[in-house]
Amino acid sequence: MNYFVTEIDRAGTVAVDDTILVKGCEAKAGSHILDGFVPLFSSDAVERLVKAGFTLRGKTHTGEFGLDIAGETSYHGVCKKADGTLSTAAAEAVAAGAVKQALCVDVNGAPRRGAALSGVDFLKPTYGTVSRYGIIPTACSGEQVGVCAANAEDVEEALSVIAGHDGKDGTSLPAEKYEYAADKDVAGMKIALVKELYDAADEGVRAAIDAFRAKLEKAGATVEVIPVTDVKAYATAWQIMLSAETCNNISRYDGVKFGYRAPVYKDIDELYVNSRTEGMGFTAKMNVLFGSDVLSKNRYMSCYDKSLRLRRLASEKMKEIFAGFDAVLCPAMSALSVPAYDLAETFERTERELLFTTIPNLTGIPAMVTGGVQLWAAAFGESTLLSIAATAERMAD
Amino acid sequence: MKYEVVIGLETHVELSTKSKIFCACGGHSEADQPNDCVCPACCGMPGMLPVTNRHAVELAVRAGIMLNCRINQYATFDKKSYYYPDLPCAYQITQWFHPICTEGYVDVPTKHGVSRIGIKQIHMEEDAGKLVHDDWADVTYVDFNRTSVPLIEIVSKPDFRSAEEVLGYLEKLKAMLRFGGISECEEGAMRCDVNISIRPEGSTELGVRSEIKNMSSLTAIERAIKYEVARHIDAVERNTETLVQETRRWDDMKNRTFAMRNKETAADYRYFPDPNLMPVVVDDEWLKEIRDNMPATIEQKTAEYASMGLSGQDIASLVSERRLCDLFDAVVASGRRPADTAAWILTDCAGILRRGGKVIGELDIAPEALSYIIGMVDEGKINRGVGKKVLGAVIEKGVSPEQYVKEQALDAKVDESLILDTVKTVLTENAKAVSDYLGGKEKALQSLFGSCMKVLRGKGDPAAIREILVREIEKLK
Numbered sequence: 001m002n003y004f005v006t007e008i009d010r011a012g013t014v015a016v017d018d019t020i021l022v023k024g025c026e027a028k029a030g031s032h033i034l035d036g037f038v039p040l041f042s043s044d045a046v047e048r049l050v051k052a053g054f055t056l057r058g059k060t061h062t063g064e065f066g067l068d069i070a071g072e073t074s075y076h077g078v079c080k081k082a083d084g085t086l087s088t089a090a091a092e093a094v095a096a097g098a099v100k101q102a103l104c105v106d107v108n109g110a111p112r113r114g115a116a117l118s119g120v121d122f123l124k125p126t127y128g129t130v131s132r133y134g135i136i137p138t139a140c141s142g143e144q145v146g147v148c149a150a151n152a153e154d155v156e157e158a159l160s161v162i163a164g165h166d167g168k169d170g171t172s173l174p175a176e177k178y179e180y181a182a183d184k185d186v187a188g189m190k191i192a193l194v195k196e197l198y199d200a201a202d203e204g205v206r207a208a209i210d211a212f213r214a215k216l217e218k219a220g221a222t223v224e225v226i227p228v229t230d231v232k233a234y235a236t237a238w239q240i241m242l243s244a245e246t247c248n249n250i251s252r253y254d255g256v257k258f259g260y261r262a263p264v265y266k267d268i269d270e271l272y273v274n275s276r277t278e279g280m281g282f283t284a285k286m287n288v289l290f291g292s293d294v295l296s297k298n299r300y301m302s303c304y305d306k307s308l309r310l311r312r313l314a315s316e317k318m319k320e321i322f323a324g325f326d327a328v329l330c331p332a333m334s335a336l337s338v339p340a341y342d343l344a345e346t347f348e349r350t351e352r353e354l355l356f357t358t359i360p361n362l363t364g365i366p367a368m369v370t371g372g373v374q375l376w377a378a379a380f381g382e383s384t385l386l387s388i389a390a391t392a393e394r395m396a397d
Numbered sequence: 398m399k400y401e402v403v404i405g406l407e408t409h410v411e412l413s414t415k416s417k418i419f420c421a422c423g424g425h426s427e428a429d430q431p432n433d434c435v436c437p438a439c440c441g442m443p444g445m446l447p448v449t450n451r452h453a454v455e456l457a458v459r460a461g462i463m464l465n466c467r468i469n470q471y472a473t474f475d476k477k478s479y480y481y482p483d484l485p486c487a488y489q490i491t492q493w494f495h496p497i498c499t500e501g502y503v504d505v506p507t508k509h510g511v512s513r514i515g516i517k518q519i520h521m522e523e524d525a526g527k528l529v530h531d532d533w534a535d536v537t538y539v540d541f542n543r544t545s546v547p548l549i550e551i552v553s554k555p556d557f558r559s560a561e562e563v564l565g566y567l568e569k570l571k572a573m574l575r576f577g578g579i580s581e582c583e584e585g586a587m588r589c590d591v592n593i594s595i596r597p598e599g600s601t602e603l604g605v606r607s608e609i610k611n612m613s614s615l616t617a618i619e620r621a622i623k624y625e626v627a628r629h630i631d632a633v634e635r636n637t638e639t640l641v642q643e644t645r646r647w648d649d650m651k652n653r654t655f656a657m658r659n660k661e662t663a664a665d666y667r668y669f670p671d672p673n674l675m676p677v678v679v680d681d682e683w684l685k686e687i688r689d690n691m692p693a694t695i696e697q698k699t700a701e702y703a704s705m706g707l708s709g710q711d712i713a714s715l716v717s718e719r720r721l722c723d724l725f726d727a728v729v730a731s732g733r734r735p736a737d738t739a740a741w742i743l744t745d746c747a748g749i750l751r752r753g754g755k756v757i758g759e760l761d762i763a764p765e766a767l768s769y770i771i772g773m774v775d776e777g778k779i780n781r782g783v784g785k786k787v788l789g790a791v792i793e794k795g796v797s798p799e800q801y802v803k804e805q806a807l808d809a810k811v812d813e814s815l816i817l818d819t820v821k822t823v824l825t826e827n828a829k830a831v832s833d834y835l836g837g838k839e840k841a842l843q844s845l846f847g848s849c850m851k852v853l854r855g856k857g858d859p860a861a862i863r864e865i866l867v868r869e870i871e872k873l874k
């Protein structure tokens with residue numbers, strides 16, 4: 001299976017997910033409804049990379065709007081691992097050495113799962129450090145461009161280029177540049193292992209966590225198991241916000257201006273209904289239905305508003321944890337591999353996996369997947385994550 | 398039974414900003430082709446993010462100050478979802494949860510005295526585009542020029558008791574907003590939704606309310622209110638229909654309102670805070686800056702001009718247009734006399750514009766140019782008639798007064814020898830008048846002076862011409 005939905009330059013070294021815009025290069029975002037949409041501008045992250053001398057290899061397949069487990073809902077082709085199980089095209093391209101780095105939008109954890117499934121690294125930086133200008137939006141309040149690469153050094157190389165203030169994004173933080181380094185000493189670090197997430201993963205994942213924990217301890221860190229009792233509520237809150245914002249953002253794909261238009265319609269209502277019915281996949285529709293419902297008059301206070309309050313609680317909880325720990329260790333997903341499954345279950349299956357990935361999207365803290373496990377740090381703690389990953393990568397299994 | 402009419406108004410006004418509210422597109426009102434003034438952001442393309450136009454916030458706050466509102470220093474932008482082809486993102490960014498201004502009032506003069514109308518809130522939002530239907534081809538086109546143009550919606554309390562109060566309010570609002578530099582309030586750019594109900598006089602309960610959407614002409618608003626009041630009274634007294642709370646549309650041709658299809662009104666807009674826009678925080682410093690830069694109100698300007706000794710009529714004419722006041726103030730500030738300046742603007746400029754079929758509100762002249770012309774006349778370098786001629790050229794052809802005077806050799810100082818030559822010629826050619834004058838007929842001088850002026854075609858300072866003429870004629874004695 002080809003990793004790329006669109007090839008740009010065979011000599012290029014960076015892959016860009018199809019949810020990230022490259023000027024003049026058709027962007028489909030895994031959906032039929034965007035057919036023929038050619039953006040007039042590149043995303044800020046891509047602009048920065050190109051300006052710094054990086055070359056683009058191609059646009060990697062993503063699930064429809066990046067809303068699935070690991071790219072399985074793409075209309076344009078699904079990338080699978082050699083054994084037929086799932087992983088994202090970006091992570092597979094990196095694992096196969098087809099590219100050195102890949103840019104991916106992390107909104108529901110899919111790039112982190114991809115990295116875990118393909119055995120590579122992915123870092124989702126702190127919200128507001130990388131511009132969201134030029135990414136096909138789903139849940140604006142938690143989506144962030146991150147870097148996938150084979151090791152921490154390669155992640156750092158691209159991340160340090162794409163991060164920095166962008167006036168075109170109203171949520172972009174003011175710092176012009178961020179200095180990242182993978183040179184912090186892991187010895188003496190205090191790492192928290194989240195009990196609820198550890199318990200929720202299967203045996204294989206728990207074994208991977210145990211092995212990583214042993215490495216950290218060998219490197220001189222201490223690992224302590226802590227409870228984070230509300231993880232389920234946080235995941236539900238993020239599912240509510242994710243669907244609500246996505247529903248709102250993909251409403252613009254209506255067949256009127258660009259993208260797919262149904263060939264047959266009587267009036268404007270049919271144009272909308274037919275174009276969206278034919279153009280959107282099952283998972284996108286699920287998000288539209290769920291998102292419309294939680295934003296409706298009768299539900300707003302009990303769903304959306306409550307989710308906003310849970311977001312604040314989660315942020316406070318993270319502050320409390322990072323007051324005592326340098327990083328958090330937890331699984332990236334429930335299992336080490338995902339066999340192909342009936343796509344009618346995508347929404348529910350993805351929702352279950354959100355348990356492991358939600359908190360960084362919900363609260364904006366950075367998260368990294370390395371060696372099949374997940375690490376979180378306090379806001380702007382990317383260097384801590386890179387240092388832990390680099391240290392573990394240097395140690396033999 | 399006597400009924401009391403209860404009316405509330407939601408008034409949409411376009412803000413006078415250079416660019417749109419969340420993108421850099423500007424000048425939509427000058428765009429002559431559809432979709433001339435658009436960018437990927439206001440066309441709803443994915444990947445573009447809204448960035449708040451600071452000046453739009455300042456104008457909204459300024460409106461709030463003028464309408465005696467509380468300025469909310471923490472305001473949010475929220476998304477309102479609905480599908481319509483003129484709305485490219487299928488959501489409109491508005492202020493639903495935390496509007497920028499709340500709780501104000503405005504005093505409206507009416508025949509029966511002053512009515513105080515409460516303002517519930519002022520919120521900011523983006524405008525939608527426009528649909529153009531081609532009946533011949535049976536195709537509808539979308540024009541996004543107006544999309545994302547900043548609006549404020551001024552929501553009144555249900556404090557109006559008559560159509561007269563409504564019209565008085567709208568006229569006052571229009572004058573205030575124009576004068577305050579907040580909105581040009583151009584034809585059709587002020588749009589109202591009129592909420593209307595009736596109740597028996599003395600009752601404090603509100604009756605069933607109907608909302609007439611999207612009205613822009615004052616006469617239509619007046620007629621629509623009268624129609625609705627009659628319809629409501631008929632329904633209550635004669636059971637002609639059962640009133641329901643609904644949205645209606647005014648049909649100017651048929652002179653009546655119609656209920657809009659339920660589908661258009663029963664929408665759930667699914668409001669939620671826009672995560673792409675940080676809350677608008679008008680901190681004390683910014684608020685002070687806005688307050689310090691508030692332009693004078695019509696009342697303040699009126700008092701100021703009265704103290705300069707301007708006539709009531711001149712004052713009324715000047716304050717009818719902010720730009721006339723700005724022009725007047727700048728010219729007076731450059732040292733010209735107020736009454737004289739007012740005459741130049743309101744008589745001379747107005748006359749020149751009338752000649753071209755324009756009104757004084759369309760006057761476009763740099764204060765420096767007008768001040769220069771008045772100065773030339775004051776200093777006797779040109780006469781008033783020539784001054785008017787220069788003014789005409791400046792207004793109509795956009796020339797610079799300095800250059801025009803030089804090119805047309807209108808400057809008396811430069812042409813003293815020309816005046817002398819002219820006087821000598823006139824004296825030679827009018828021997829009869831000369832001898833009449835020398836014989837004691839003073840009046841003959843006037844005829845000789847007229848001849849000189851005619852030859853000079855208005856050039857030169859009349860006083861200087863007269864002086865040279867007398868000097869030369871005396872020599873002939």
Ligand SMILES: [Zn+2]
Pocket residue numbers: 417420421422434435436437438439440545
């Ligand atoms: Zn624009």
